[in-house]
Amino acid sequence: MEQRIERIKKQLHSQSYKLTPQREATVRVLLEHEEDHLSAENVYLLVKEKSPEIGLATVYRTLELLTELKVVDKINFGDGVSRYDLRKEGATHFHHHLVCIDCGSVDEIQEDLLGDVEKIVERRWNFLIKDHRLTFHGICHRCTNNKGNQENE
Ligand SMILES: [Zn+2]
Numbered sequence: 001m002e003q004r005i006e007r008i009k010k011q012l013h014s015q016s017y018k019l020t021p022q023r024e025a026t027v028r029v030l031l032e033h034e035e036d037h038l039s040a041e042n043v044y045l046l047v048k049e050k051s052p053e054i055g056l057a058t059v060y061r062t063l064e065l066l067t068e069l070k071v072v073d074k075i076n077f078g079d080g081v082s083r084y085d086l087r088k089e090g091a092t093h094f095h096h097h098l099v100c101i102d103c104g105s106v107d108e109i110q111e112d113l114l115g116d117v118e119k120i121v122e123r124r125w126n127f128l129i130k131d132h133r134l135t136f137h138g139i140c141h142r143c144t145n146n147k148g149n150q151e152n153e
């Protein structure tokens with residue numbers, strides 16, 4: 001945790017930004033809830049628990065800055081809410097998501113499965129790819145098991 005904060009601090013410094021206490025409080029919440037795909041409001045409520053003096057506008061600006069600096073990625077799963085997702089360390093591309101249309105859970109695929117697809121796109125459309133978004137919509141394994149659907153086993 002502290003090491004990751006230190007590295008994010010360096011990332012900000014390299015772009016001439018400081019990791020102010022307000023920004024650090026926001027980063028800590030994101031690290032503590034790394035798998036949760038929090039909205040700006042979710043982040044704000046969690047920041048407020050520990051630092052009641054920090055306002056929503058500050059949290060919002062921090063999230064925008066972190067997005068700009070590629071510390072976090074902003075993602076929308078189709079419900080109209082922007083969510084913030086920490087970029088995994090060393091990841092050059094955004095991880096993939098599995099969104100369950102039954103229970104709404106979001107799982108992550110860290111492995112980059114798009115290498116071959118990107119090569120085809122770059123070659124055929126002469127397009128230099130910098131990043132991608134890939135979200136699968138379907139039924140998660142928990143919901144499948146709950147229904148006792150043997151056919152899918
Ligand atoms: Zn994610």
Ligand SMILES: [Zn+2]
Pocket residue numbers: 100101102103104105139140141142143144
């Ligand atoms: Zn599900």
